[in-house]
Amino acid sequence: MLKKLLSRAKISKLGLTAPKALPGRAGLAIVAIVKNEARYIGEWARLHHAAGARHFYIYDDASQDDTLAELRAALPPEALTVIPWAQRLSDIRLGREIHNQVLAYAHAAGNFGGAHRWMAFIDVDEFLIPTGGDSFDVALAPLGDIPNVSLPWHMFGTSGHATPPAGGVLRNYLMRARDPMGDAPGLRAFKMLVDPCRLSALRIHSMETEGTQDTWNDAGHKSSFAERDKPGFYSTAAVQLNHYYTRSQADLDAKINRGPNLVAKTDEYRRKVLRTVGSIEADLIEDTLARDCAARLLG
Template structure:
């Protein structure tokens, strides 16, 4: 049928890895492509925050992304080639490449770490009170997953990329992180990989159940994440720099979706999300404040 679009496969199940002796720390999983302009800042920020390791899946970068990561992270980096588009042979459906990377990382590397966080190059994990990611989560004991809602930052009035980086120059975000009706609410999850049995980009199943906790230690199901009463960023906040400057927004639209989505639909959706993010903004200095605490 002309114009027929097959929905991609976006959920994968697997047997979780065994815990390795002495496992510790929080490792970050990143799938990345052509982010040389900003990836060094991203890597230095998370190294300062105490990330134990970064597993970076390079989706065909042709710029200096790999070199920037290596310079910032040294032996805390594992870089894997991940330039592919896999199709299920029976159904003809694309298997979401980002979900594949996350599943591979959790299954193969997750047993070495207490926590793993699968995030993007435009997402920063910010400890709100503590001086490290580990310390920000230490009060949670044996809890296996922590939901982090997006805190979406817009263009902040920048037409071109400003000098001084992202964290210092983007300090206004959408006032309501749970503005789901506007289409720009989502979540990432910090997990104990040894208890994960399935995942999507924005959801994780623990022991076969769609459950998660907030950073106060309160439990809910996946649907309950959007309940304002469950919302928390008391200890750890996920800053999502959705657009950065107008020039970078235009480039993001031109790159297209990471799935096989028609270009005009993708562009309209991104512009609509930006308008919603910028409709009502508040100042948020948690990123600069963290860097100031770290000296």
Template sequence: MFWKLPALGKISKIGIRPPQAAPGRSGVAIALIVKNEARHVAEWAAFHLAAGVRQFLVYDNGSSDGTIDILRETLPADALIVVPWRQIFSDARMGREIHNQVLAYAHAASNFGGDLRWMAFIDADEFLVPKQAASIPEALGHLGDARNLSLPWHMFGRSGHVEPPEGGVVRNYLRRARDPMSDVRGVRAFKCIVDPCHLTALRVHSMETDGSGRTCNDRGVVVEERERDKPGFYSADHLQLNHYYTRSESELAAKIGRGPNLAAKMGEYERKVRRTVANIEADEAEDRAALDYLERIGPECVGAARTGG
């Protein structure tokens, strides 16, 4: 009798040795991987610079549309680190692909985390929005010595746009899935902000600090990782994570055309994406949190950030 070996999945969790904390470390960094984000990346970078992000750790997965040039024009030179990151690695013995985004996150934490209090791991279609404070560091200040924060996605759909509208993402996309904790077909997920000097293992959507998966919400309520899916964990009182999943229909079609990060999943990708969009837009609510934040800090702050002034 011959036994068929199960299909081997990707290596999507990486363990690391946390960096040593530097004296007086402070501030918030964002680590992200990009590929051809030229249309919206200036808005994204200017928003987060105005919101107090100290360091942008950008892993460039072969951008060819000027994404990196735009980032260099938008951000101060001392706030931006660009790392070439166009690669596919695998375990040579087992043939398992190593998730390139997780690998970038591990590299960012290991090599740059020692100088920082917080490191966020998000994408260029995700915005960290302070709800009460004037900046992201202030929005995190009440958490004390917390080391692992999980923020739920607030999933935004097309808001009726077929083509990209003038005026940017924040001002034009104001409708999201009503329930951020819905578990219907991919609407719910989390991204993490952690103390990199205590980070010991990571995936794209979950991280471990000091060998534990315990995490907190933005109010500081701590739970085991498996408990964060429960509705009672939800909070966006201090910091909200907006995920502009589709933007316009034409951009959504282009996203589907580019395919998934892992080539093996190409066949199911369009069906999954369209199903997620349908669930986002099946029950929507208006959400002006990001726009309200811009109006609260004043357009001159974002304008100064955009020009590096």
């Protein structure tokens, strides 16, 4: 019975021996695992590169469309590293699936992190929008030597689009959930920027540095994972993290049909997604920050 229960639990947290800092390390690198994102990945890469991301480590989960071609058209060769990442691993003793995304993040931090001051671990439906200046270097400079930053999701819905509109994500999806720190199901979550040379443990939404669960917001205020959910932690002083959770209704339907990254979660995935969509759409405001940033940086 215990073995059966354990087999349903994923291995989603990994420890890491942090890499040594290389001479002259600087800037922000972005790590993402992708599969069949050709429609959207070009805009995502161009915006982040224009905002000063130094390098992109892309873990390709056997894409069968033009994802990699779009990336190579959007980025200079020296800014892009692509790693094939189609394996599925498990603990053979208990049959526990090892989270493939966490594996990718650990590989990136351990092998490439020494070259960078910051690493961001995000998805292609998530955009980092600098708010403290039009580049990540300028926006993050006031944070000094802190080891990590927790960024709250700003959750965007369909903005009334039944199918993907022309012109990309940032121009067309302007309606988001009003309160990023609200209690509605699925809304309140974080992604993190970390100093990879002080990274000690990884999960998707919580990365430990120097063996602690201390974290900072992007205004430099210290908290803990247990306390960062409180409204007073909220800040967009340096960077706003936009999560385009649904994009169009057609994209949402495709997302549900694809199912989760972890096979064990398939049955509950549809219910979870629809519950989150309901939370987003229940109380909306217009947010043009990303659209305006893209207009300045990309024209």
